[in-house]
Amino acid sequence: MSAAPCLVAPSAPSDKVEVVEVDRALVHALGLPVPELDQDRKNFFLRFSFSSTVRAAFRAPVGMRPAAWAEKYFIVTEGSRPGPWRNENAPYLAGIMDAWAEPYVRDVTFMAPPQVGKSKIGEILVGYISDRDPSLTQYVVPDETSAAELVDERLRPMFEDSPRLSKLLTGAPKDLTAKRFKLRTMRLMLVWAGSVARLAAKAAKYQIRDEVDKYPEAPSKKETSTEALLDKRQRTFRWDRKIYRDSSPTKESGPIYLAFSAASARFYFHVRCPLCGHMQRMYFTDPDGRPCVCWPKEEAEADRIEDGLLAWYECSRCAGHWDDAKRDRAVSRGEWREEKTGMELFAYLRLHKPRRIAFHISALYSMFVSLSETAAAFLRSKGNKLALRDFCNGYLAEPWKDYAVERQEQAILALRDDRPRGLVPGGGVVSCLLASVDTQQDHFIYRIRAFGWGGDSTTWGIREGRVETFEDVERVLWQDEYKDPDGKAYPVRLTIMDSQGTRTAEVYEFCRKHVGKIFAFKGEQQMAVPHTFTVIDHFPNSPRKIPGGLKLLRGNVTYFKSLLSGKLSINPADPGAFLLHAETTEDYARQMCAEYYDDADGVWLCPDHKANHFWDCEVYCLIAADLLGVRHWKKPEDKPAAAAVHHSPSTSRGSRSGSRPVPSAIARRRG
Known part of the structure; x- marks a missing residue:
């Protein structure tokens, strides 16, 4: 006193x-x-x-989140825009910083290309921690040289130039070195990943792990991985520890991609079109194969495109063209959304309270990287594997993977026969029509396929395409007629509809409306059986109950994708062939070649930006056939029409529709 x-x-x-x-x-x-x-x-x-x-x-600290703190106290000391920090220069960074501060969040991963501000988050968090919650903190960089540069070029100027942070300095030059960074309120431990001694020196409540894909896999031959050693440094802070890690990706086995994949929730930044207002995620090429970053068709020289700023971004809704200024406006009005549900970042966090979260962004969002630079980098990468890898890592922020196309497109198109689209094969060879629907955010991809009799039966593609609404789905599946050359009509016996993504509740409602004709489906990579049912009582992300519940079909997609791959290799003239109609397009063939089998993990994978919707639809059709037990169906013997009156309609196997009663659920199950 x-x-x-x-x-x-x-x-x-x-x-x-x-x-x-x-x-x-x-x-x-x-x-x-x-x-x-x-x-x-x-x-x-x-x-x-x-x-x-x-x-x-x-004095109790006044509540302030990192993004607001940065605008008030953080000073940028290097780069093209030195001076007080402005969140508007990189709008996507504020949400990541504030998400890190949520009390239940323990682990934040940011996978991004160079020059989008990912390392700047680490610096801001160090300043925020030292001012708001002084605690043991480790700042981990790839090597000792990086640690010295971090102190000399970023941390020391950051503290000295900020009126708020300068009060925390001790005034002793020896306290601001790579081996000793001491403040009045706390000690910041600079750690380089190649040093076992530095990694294992002290425990830390907070860790900033910068450019983790540049770390050595292990600091020495006798030690475990660098990431595992760092994790052990936080054991004593079980209840309030926090990690922030960032990096540009290298390969799928790299630390940043592994951490991104392991997160409980993954977020992508969605921007608002300045012309039509549509919210959308930015792609170089979207999942349907549509180019989003475009340039004049007559111009193919990278330097001319970059120097003349000839590239633009095309809105997925209105097809309007964005130059760099419009792109920046779109980003300034954007927000982070969760990958599966499409929920806004903080709405999702406060509802689900995940501990491990991850963010991804590409160079397309950065105001410091022109769209024309990205387009030029892509053009320069053509025919150059190393340049293509650099484009993939350094612009799209995606891991590089060498993969071979398992099924060539021309081999797929060779499965076409001479039937027009929509025509069912005649002669009584068809037992039933089955269908599938792949649900997208604003449209549906469908497939209708005919199946023969028995286990080695041939199958025929009847119709496939895209529709926009649930009403269109109803029309294609149950209102349009599918006939053979003799005029015999075949109804769609069963449909499997993808229910994952942002429209799960809508799909559930649709399947409830048409119970008995369609099942909502969820694919899983590993299951003990090919398929099974789970009863769902509530709509997703809602306390609202589903009246009577909903039977959700779960299927082992790894098993059925391998089955489909084998069927595609059967000669078109052999029994069990997987045939297509004569109007099958090259786009269909491309999508059937999108996925490849990863021997290391034993699963099927699809490279980013490759559309695989028809591939998924064909998988769902095989699941429907297995669910019904079509492989056990025997072709009925031809009998005189008069004899049919002696059979009950419920047991007749010679009906004109070519279908037969659905066996019991137990009899239909496999394995």
């Missing part, structure tokens, strides 16, 4: 003086003299005051 306590008459406290009422026992305990006139009093008023240092220590 700065002044000795004394007894006073009742009065109000001031900004620097406290007045409290105390009893006689406390007065005697403090050894304070009691005036003779007050000897009989039981309570007294005590006046005292604290020094400014003590007051500052006890």
Whole structure:
């Protein structure tokens, strides 16, 4: 205390003086003299005051998130825009910083290309921690040279140039080195990934792991991985530890991609078109294979495109052209959305409270990288494997993987026969029509396929395409007629509809509306059986119950994709062939070649930006056939029409529709 306590008459406290009422026992305990006139009093008023240092220590911190703190106190000391930090220069960074500060979040991963500000987040968090919650902190970089550059070029200027942070410096030059970075409030431990001694030196509540894909896989032959050693440094801070890691990706086995894939929730930045207002994620080429970054068809010289700023971005909704200025406007009005649900970042975080979250962004979002630079980098990468890898890592922020196309497009097109689209084969060779629907954010991809009789039956593609609404799906599946050359109509017996993604609740409602004709489907890479059912009681992300529940079909997509791959290799003239109609397009063939089998993990994978919707649809059709047990169906013997009256319609196997009753669920199950 700065002044000795004394007894006073009742009065109000001031900004620097406290007045409290105390009893006689406390007065005697403090050894304070009691005036003779007050000897009989039981309570007294005590006046005292604290020094400014003590007051500052006890003062509750004012709530402030990292993004707001950065705009108020952080100074950029290098780069093209030095001066006070402005979130508007990189709007996508603010959400990541504030998400890191959520109390339940423990691990944040940011996979991004160079020059989008990912390392700047680490610097801001160091300043924020030292000012708001001084605690043991490790800043991990690839090597000792990087640590020295970090201190000399970024951290020391950051603290010295900020009026707020400069108050935390001790004033001793020896306290601002790569081996010793000491503040008045805390010590920042600079760690380089190649040093076992530095990695294992001390525990830390906070860790900033910068450019993790540049770390050595292990700091020495006797040690485990660098990431595993770092994880052990936080064991004693079980309940409040936090990690922020960033890097440009290298390969799928690299630390940043592994951490990104392991996150409980992954977020992508969606921007708002300045022309039509549509929210969308930015792609170089979208999942349907449509180019999004475009340039004049007559121009193929990379330097001319880059120097003349000839490239533009095409809106997925209105097809409007964005130059760099419009792109920047679109980004400034953007927001992070969760990959599967499409929910806004903080709405998702506060509902689900995930511990491990990850963010991905490409150079397309950065105001410091023109669209024309990205287009030129792509053109320069053609025919150059190393340049293509650099484009993939350094612009798209995607891991590089060498893969071979398992099924050539021309081999797929060789499966075409001479039937027009929509015509069912005649002669009684077809047992039923089955269908599938792949659900996208604003449209549907469908496939209708005919199946023969028995286990080695040939199958025929009847119709495939894209529709926009659920009403269109109803029309294609159950209103349009599919006939053979004799005019015999075949109804669609069963449909499998993808229910994952952002429209799960809508798909559930649609399947409930058409119960018995369609199943909502969820694919899984590993299952003990080919397929099974799970009863769903509630709509996703909602307390609302599904009346009567919903049977969700779950299927082992790894098993059925391998089955499909084998069928595609059967000669078109052999039994069991997988045939297509004569109007099958090259786009269909491309999508059937999109996925490849990863021997290391034993799963099928699809490279980013390759459309695989028809491939998925064909997989779903095979699941439908297996669910119905089509492989067990026998072709009925030809009988005179008069004989049919002796058979009950429920048991007849010679009906004109070519279909047969659905066996029990138990009989249909496989394995």
